Amino acid sequence: MDDDERRDTIGTGHVAPRRSASSLAVGRSSRGDVIFRQLARGSGILLLLIIIAIAAFLVSKAVPAIAKDKSNFLTFTGWDPDGNPPKFGIAPLAAGTLITSALALIMGVPVAVGVALFISHYAPRRMAQLLGAMVDLLAAVPSIVYGLFGLIYLVPAMAKFQGLLHKYFGFIPIFSSTGFYTKSLLVAGVVLAIMILPIVAAISREVFLQTPREHVEAALALGATKWEVMRTAVIPYGRPGIISATVLGFGRALGETIAVALVLPITFKVTLKILDIQGNSIAAEIAVYYGDAGKVGRGALIAAGLVLFAMTLLVNLIARAIVARRRDFRAAAA
Amino acid sequence: MAKRIDVSGLNVFYSKFLAVQDVSIAIEPRTVTALIGPSGCGKSTFLRTLNRMHEVIPRARVEGKVMLDGEDIYAADVDPVNVRRTIGMVFQKPNPFPTMSIYDNVVAGLRLQRRWKEAELDTIVERSLRSANLWAEVEDRLGKPGAGLSGGQQQRLCIARAIAVEPQVLLMDEPCSALDPISTLAIEDLIGELKERYTIVIVTHNMQQAARVSDRTGFFNLAGVGQPGRLIEYDDTERIFTNPNEKKTEEYITGRFG
Numbered sequence: 379m380d381d382d383e384r385r386d387t388i389g390t391g392h393v394a395p396r397r398s399a400s401s402l403a404v405g406r407s408s409r410g411d412v413i414f415r416q417l418a419r420g421s422g423i424l425l426l427l428i429i430i431a432i433a434a435f436l437v438s439k440a441v442p443a444i445a446k447d448k449s450n451f452l453t454f455t456g457w458d459p460d461g462n463p464p465k466f467g468i469a470p471l472a473a474g475t476l477i478t479s480a481l482a483l484i485m486g487v488p489v490a491v492g493v494a495l496f497i498s499h500y501a502p503r504r505m506a507q508l509l510g511a512m513v514d515l516l517a518a519v520p521s522i523v524y525g526l527f528g529l530i531y532l533v534p535a536m537a538k539f540q541g542l543l544h545k546y547f548g549f550i551p552i553f554s555s556t557g558f559y560t561k562s563l564l565v566a567g568v569v570l571a572i573m574i575l576p577i578v579a580a581i582s583r584e585v586f587l588q589t590p591r592e593h594v595e596a597a598l599a600l601g602a603t604k605w606e607v608m609r610t611a612v613i614p615y616g617r618p619g620i621i622s623a624t625v626l627g628f629g630r631a632l633g634e635t636i637a638v639a640l641v642l643p644i645t646f647k648v649t650l651k652i653l654d655i656q657g658n659s660i661a662a663e664i665a666v667y668y669g670d671a672g673k674v675g676r677g678a679l680i681a682a683g684l685v686l687f688a689m690t691l692l693v694n695l696i697a698r699a700i701v702a703r704r705r706d707f708r709a710a711a712a
Numbered sequence: 713m714a715k716r717i718d719v720s721g722l723n724v725f726y727s728k729f730l731a732v733q734d735v736s737i738a739i740e741p742r743t744v745t746a747l748i749g750p751s752g753c754g755k756s757t758f759l760r761t762l763n764r765m766h767e768v769i770p771r772a773r774v775e776g777k778v779m780l781d782g783e784d785i786y787a788a789d790v791d792p793v794n795v796r797r798t799i800g801m802v803f804q805k806p807n808p809f810p811t812m813s814i815y816d817n818v819v820a821g822l823r824l825q826r827r828w829k830e831a832e833l834d835t836i837v838e839r840s841l842r843s844a845n846l847w848a849e850v851e852d853r854l855g856k857p858g859a860g861l862s863g864g865q866q867q868r869l870c871i872a873r874a875i876a877v878e879p880q881v882l883l884m885d886e887p888c889s890a891l892d893p894i895s896t897l898a899i900e901d902l903i904g905e906l907k908e909r910y911t912i913v914i915v916t917h918n919m920q921q922a923a924r925v926s927d928r929t930g931f932f933n934l935a936g937v938g939q940p941g942r943l944i945e946y947d948d949t950e951r952i953f954t955n956p957n958e959k960k961t962e963e964y965i966t967g968r969f970g
Contacts, residue, residue: 593809
């Protein structure tokens with residue numbers, strides 16, 4: 379087959395006239411097209427089915443357990459599903475999940491964006507490569523390792539820091555304290571911040587690198603300093619990417635299980651006091667108690683899982699809405 | 713407002729490669745100077761040395777002097793950021809910031825300088841857009857994205873953005889090469905108006921354009937492949953296009969090469 383014939387079989391519509399008879403016939407190219415189209419469609423449908431199956435599984439196990447709950451599932455602060463009567467509420471778990479994840483974003487995203495900016499626009503090439511590899515390495519560390527690091531190193535190491543926070547910022551209610559510092563929502567937040575850092579940094583770095591050169595030059599030609607170039611061209615251009623990265627990081631933080639289980643005290647109080655020895659999360663609770671749970675207990679934990687599933691879904695929808703709101707200013711860029 | 717530019721003995725390098733050699737040129741205030749020549753002859757590279765945009769490329773550097781009203785813009789104590797605030801630039805491809813509205817694009821340079829009152833900005837936006845002959849087309853949609861305009865409108869927006877900061881000099885790097893003939897004409901008319909207030913240097917591939925808009929023309933050429941570009945001839949536009957001194961200039965003007 380010479381090159382011309384090969385090009386015909388791709389079927390781009392620009393078919394060389396001298397081969398018209400054979401290239402108009404239904405040949406390998408259209409068969410390949412059909413197969414590929416079906417494969418692609420099949421994958422899409424499969425994905426949808428998996429999501430529906432997970433949701434159906436969660437709902438079918440959760441609803442009977444919630445029906446047996448003699449307390450208010452949404453507001454009760456305690457977890458005794460295998461007791462008599464069974465009482466359990468999602469509030470402390472959901473609150474802990476949201477607070478630790480929010481802390482992770484507050485601490486992790488700015489650092490990650492800073493790292494990404496440094497790698498993409500400030501660091502010399504070799505250092506950028508090294509740092510990029512380090513970020514990828516950080517992403518590859520198993521979460522149990524982060525958990526152990528948090529438990530064995532951070533918990534004692536942060537005791538003094540937590541004390542200082544209380545001493546100087548104790549007038550802010552979230553930093554009020556009993557005066558004893560060990561496992562807390564803040565420690566969990568720090569562990570999660572370290573865990574989401576690589577994913578947020580890696581995605582942000584990619585979008586920052588894609589900033590078109592002409593926009594950077596436009597800013598420079600207006601007399602922008604390096605930081606002003608970041609502010610007028612690079613960061614706004616990467617904004618949707620940063621949001622996507624943040625959502626991915628938030629999703630990871632919401633669902634993180636074992637690392638959080640190790641550094642949270644697993645208690646059932648709804649609190650915003652991030653230094654207190656309080657706190658729990660949905661995933662941690664499931665990991666810690668599923669093995670010992672009775673029939674209703676397991677159903678109750680699955681109900682908690684359903685809430686986590688719904689939370690993650692909601693976060694994704696909100697992020698999509700945020701990205702879409704500014705679409706006018708992006709689509710036109712192409 | 714407009715200032716004169718005196719370049720003497722300028723060599724321009726990319727790393728060790730000498731791209732443009734020994735350029736000396738005097739550009740009068742309130743004139744339009746066109747730089748013409750075949751592709752790769754260094755005219756755009758030279759243009760970018762006039763506002764220190766050349767050195768943005770890693771390991772790019774220059775030797776020689778560029779004086780702006782007697783002040784060397786390459787002196788050790790000169791901040792390139794200030795040079796670029798004084799000498800505006802319009803690029804080949806219209807490059808409004810895609811994340812900004814028309815209004816925000818125009819004031820992007822101003823906002824880098826200091827805080828402004830709303831009313832001040834409103835005045836400058838209208839004045840700049842009027843100067844760029846774009847006001848009538850966009851006055852009712854200043855909040856819409858700048859990238860939603862047509863190519864020609866985008867380029868006039870970029871000109872409005874460049875003149876909003878009231879530069880002394882305006883550099884234009886093939887500002888019409890991505891535009892249709894009608895938009896090109898609009899920009900050319902605009903150049904004629906802007907030269908009342910600014911010193912304009914324009915790189916163009918279009919010789920008719922150079923003949924139409926410029927007072928003075930510089931012809932750049934390469935001595936050969938791998939050789940640095942040089943300024944072959946610099947004279948009144950009329951003379952360059954009717955009776956040039958150099959044979960190479962004549963050959964290029966008459967379309968025998970390039």
